[in-house]
Amino acid sequence: MRAWLRQHRQALAAAIGKLTAQRAAAALNALVIGIALSLPAGGYALLSSLRVVTQGAALEPQLSVFLQVEAKRPEADALAVKLKNEARVREFRFIPREQALKELQSAEGLSEVVAALGRNPLPDAFVVRPRATDPGALEALARELRALPAVANVQVDSAWARRLGALAGTARLAIALLAALLAFGLVAITFNTIRLQILTQRAEIEISKLIGATDAFIRRPFFYLGALQGLAGGLVALAILWGSLLALNLGVAELAASYGSGFRLAFLDPGDALAVALFSAALGWLGAYLSVSKYLLEIEPR
Amino acid sequence: MISFSGVAKRYPGGHEALKGVTFSIEQGEFAFVAGHSGAGKSTLLKLIPAIERPSGGAVLVNGQNVGALKRAALPYLRRNLGLVFQDQKLLYDRNVFDNVMLPLAFGELATREAARRARAALEKVGLLAREKANPVQLSGGEQQRLAIARAVVNRPSVLIADEPTANLDAASAAGILEIFAAFNQVGVTVLVATHDETLIGRFARRVLRLAGGSLVP
8 A cells, every 4th residue: 555655656646756757738728728618617606796787686587566656555455365365376475565665766866767757656566476487477467466456467477587698598508518528628638648648658668668667556646747747737717707807897897886886706616626626636637547448558668 | 497388479459479489498598589570579578567468379487377366366476587678667757766676565675675685685786886876877887887776676587688789889799698697697587688799799699580480590
């Protein structure tokens, strides 16, 4: 066990030695891998930031039931009773016109407009969450509610949020596909780097085999080399992402401030950042494994 | 120890390098494999560590049929054999000491013990003072001695050398053979291929003479 650990330590040291001896080439490889990986990682970070925004939006279908402006509170209470007894309604919430006005006044740039109105133009309203979510059932319930006395209008909400959700899903899929494609690219880069390294060390491999080195012993430094190269690429990707978000946030902060929001594009959380680095190292190892499996067998002592 | 029984070797393309070669070498024996260039000396030696596989017959090393060994078993066979080549097969990107350390890197020895053993091997071939030198700084004879140090550092029971003196002057060649003789005296089986009849005559050991791929008297 001690000998096995020593051999791993030596293989790791040999791999680090190779990387430092060819630091310019190693840095370029890490840069190429880093740029490739920063694209899906950046997309993921962007979606994660947007998810925070969209989480506030209702993705489940809901109906907004607006009463007539002149409707009195007893009429609203009667409708509340009706909704409570309606089996197709899962829950509902009453929004008095005074509360609606307050919310409108608190919205950026509307307080002066509301003040200029002189009176509250908003009606009482109910936000209804139905049990069924299919469009047919929703429309039927909306139609029945519209026919009730004191109801001015019924609006089926959340369609836009669902569209946004679907768009985010498509974007996630696109990022996953991009990540998969670029992962192949990373494996190919490592495969080729290790192939060249094997060719460079052909004499050493041949001699090592002649004097009794096992295939595992010969392969080990190449695996470490591939994994280290992948890891370096992953760290470069994280650095690129961090720098890019820092620059983008200058503009985003200004834009968000104009909407009264403190929204910022967030960097990956520590777990995700670690996953990017480890995933990159694993892909580097895979590229090395494939390369070594193909080319090491071809080198035999003569 | 080493036994060839009706061994034949035919290379792709049809060239028959060995034909029905039969002999055996006992433990602790010192023997030359003699013959002109192309007689099959190198092929014969390459069959022992399974660098080449026989086309017919059997090659036994310590009772093990090396021709039938699986790929994964070859490193363990080769660790018990010390191999010396005409072109030394040294690594020129590391110093003398590290070249000798190479076979110990995949063994079980701790680093300190391995270093001690490498220096002992270098001392035996008279290169301890040059341990930090790069092999390119060594003369041909010194490079061959370095190759011998690397071959013996694992304390093999058999030492096999293919034309180890081919590129050396007479004095250096005799020096190399003296080193082999010294190892043989402590029980190591030695098999040396050479076409140098003067050297063979000088050391007066058993000679396996090859001509056209066959053993001749």
